[in-house]
Every structure is written in C-alpha cells, then in structure tokens.
Amino acid sequence: MDQYRVFGNPIAQSKSPQIHQWFAQQTGQALNYQSELVELTDFEQALAQFSQSGGKGLNITVPFKEQAYSVCHQLSEYARLAGAVNTISCLDGKYVGDNTDGIGLVTDLINQQVEFSGKSILLLGAGGAAKGVVLPLLEQAPQSLIIANRTLSKAQAIADSVENYNNVYVCGFEQLKQSYDIVINATSAGLSKSKLPVSDIIFSEKSVCYDMIYGTGLTPFLQQAQQAGAVRLIDGLGMLVEQAAESFRIWRGVKPETEAVKQKLKQLLSQ
Numbered sequence: 477m478d479q480y481r482v483f484g485n486p487i488a489q490s491k492s493p494q495i496h497q498w499f500a501q502q503t504g505q506a507l508n509y510q511s512e513l514v515e516l517t518d519f520e521q522a523l524a525q526f527s528q529s530g531g532k533g534l535n536i537t538v539p540f541k542e543q544a545y546s547v548c549h550q551l552s553e554y555a556r557l558a559g560a561v562n563t564i565s566c567l568d569g570k571y572v573g574d575n576t577d578g579i580g581l582v583t584d585l586i587n588q589q590v591e592f593s594g595k596s597i598l599l600l601g602a603g604g605a606a607k608g609v610v611l612p613l614l615e616q617a618p619q620s621l622i623i624a625n626r627t628l629s630k631a632q633a634i635a636d637s638v639e640n641y642n643n644v645y646v647c648g649f650e651q652l653k654q655s656y657d658i659v660i661n662a663t664s665a666g667l668s669k670s671k672l673p674v675s676d677i678i679f680s681e682k683s684v685c686y687d688m689i690y691g692t693g694l695t696p697f698l699q700q701a702q703q704a705g706a707v708r709l710i711d712g713l714g715m716l717v718e719q720a721a722e723s724f725r726i727w728r729g730v731k732p733e734t735e736a737v738k739q740k741l742k743q744l745l746s747q
C-alpha cells in the first residue's frame with residue numbers, strides 16, 4: 477500500500493492522519509498515512525529513510541518546514557515564495573516540495589462566500605505562517621494587502637518578495653487607524669494567549685475576521701474581534717482541512733470533498 481507520513485516535533489496533536497484517512501475512505505484510495513515524531517537533528521535522515529523505503533509523500537509541520545524547503549530538489553512557486561514546504565512528493569529519489577497553506581486559507585474563505593475583489597485585506601504577522609499565504613491572497617486580486625507586524629523589517633521583506641504587485645503595503649500595529657474588509661491573524665500570539673496590540677478600530681461589523689489557529693471555542697484573536705463588534709469570525713479549522721485536501725490532490729490526483737470532513741473534525745475536537 478502507498479505510504480504517506482507527517483513529520484513534526486511535537487506531532488501527537490496532529491490531526492492529519494485522521495483527515496487523510498477520511499479522504500482515502502471517501503475517494504476509495506488505498507493508502508496508509510501516519511504521523512512520525514522526528515528528532516530535531518534527524519530530519520534529513522528520516523526523510524531519506526522514508527523515501528528509500530518506497531514512501532510516496534509527506535506533510536511537514538513545525539519545526540521542519542524551512543528545512544524541508546532547503547532539501548527539496550524541485551519547488552512550486554508557492555513553496556519558493558513561502559521559503560517553506562509543507563508537502564513533499566517523493567519521485568524517483570527526488571523530493572518535490574509544495575506549500576498548500578495559502579491555497580488552504582483562500583479555499584476556506586471562498587467556501588465561506590468571502591469575496592476578495594475590491595476588498596482590503598489586513599494580514600497580521602510576518603512569520604512563516606504569513607509568508608505562506610501572501611501570494612495566494614494576492615492572486616485573488618484584492619484592492620490592497622496590508623502586512624502589519626511587530627517587527628516591521630519582516631513585513632517589508634515579505635512585501636519585497638512580491639514586488640511585482642503594487643497593492644501591498646506594510647506598517648507596524650500602532651499605525652493601523654482604520655477598519656479592513658478581511659482581517660487575518662497569522663501571528664503566533666494566540667498560542668501563548670497574548671492579546672495582540674492592535675486597536676479595535678481595525679474591526680468593523682462587516683469585517684471577516686480569520687484566525688489561522690483553531691481550538692475549542694473562540695481563539696483569543698476572535699474574542700478580541702468579537703468584543704470590538706465583528707460578527708464574521710472564522711478559525712483555522714477549515715484551512716487545516718483544505719490544505720490537507722490540496723496535498724492529497726497533489727499526491728493522488730483526486731481532490732476530496734471537505735465539508736463532511738470539517739464537520740467530523742469539529743465533532744472530534746469538541747469531545
């Protein structure tokens with residue numbers, strides 16, 4: 477049976493094996509997908525071992541996405557711009573790297589009837605998570621994309637990487653003085669329960685507020701948005717399932733249905 481893995485450290489929390497098992501059942505594809513805890517110094521060795529044993533593909537998660545980028549023989553445009561790989565296909569001993577996080581985010585937003593054309597997008601954060609979604613967001617032709625970050629130079633570096641787009645702007649959090657149509661949190665502040673130092677003014681009643689992280693109940697960022705009057709609040713569970721669906725499509729040539737899988741995952745998380 478074709479073998480797939482997700483490599484990470486930690487990995488016990490990963491929902492990917494369950495998601496891919498549901499995809500495989502639904503599409504009638506015979507495959508085995510498991511998680512593997514990889515020691516911090518062993519990534520390349522584990523990858524080589526898996527590939528040499530006939531493994532077909534991998535998802536790569538924290539903290540190995542940048543390392544995966546540097547060992548791939550071939551990269552998609554999304555992976556190249558993100559500087560990070562979350563999907564590897566093992567083909568004749570070569571590693572082909574892709575990054576499906578951005579497509580995952582955009583697909584989830586489109587599924588939720590969010591329109592991009594003529595809209596202003598505020599992206600909070602300029603780390604790996606932000607980098608991975610900038611090009612797919614720009615491809616939706618929003619009116620503007622503002623990247624705001626605590627460390628301005630990192631936001632500027634992302635803007636420089638897409639310099640052929642003339643609707644990308646950068647600023648610090650304290651410079652945000654208006655509301656935006658779509659506000660996306662790509663910072664890791666919520667993981668430590670910290671409140672982002674952003675003014676409530678960025679949220680309006682019409683804003684779509686998206687947090688790339690998810691959990692049970694509203695994330696700290698979505699609570700902040702709700703308290704500021706926003707009503708369209710979406711967490712990253714849909715993005716998680718959509719990025720997995722895109723990886724599955726890359727490997728198997730079949731795009732699974734995601735809605736039922738999202739519902740099942742939600743149910744699993746609430747138990």
Ligand code: ATR
Pocket residue numbers: 600601602603604605606625626627630662663664665670671672673
């Ligand atoms: P990831 O891969 O999850 O994006 P990362 O590369 O470490 O992780 O990036 C974390 C992002 O969250 C960065 O944009 C970081 O801001 P800096 O670039 O200034 O470090 C942001 N971040 C994390 N904690 C934050 C906090 N408490 N307030 C504001 N921004 C925060």
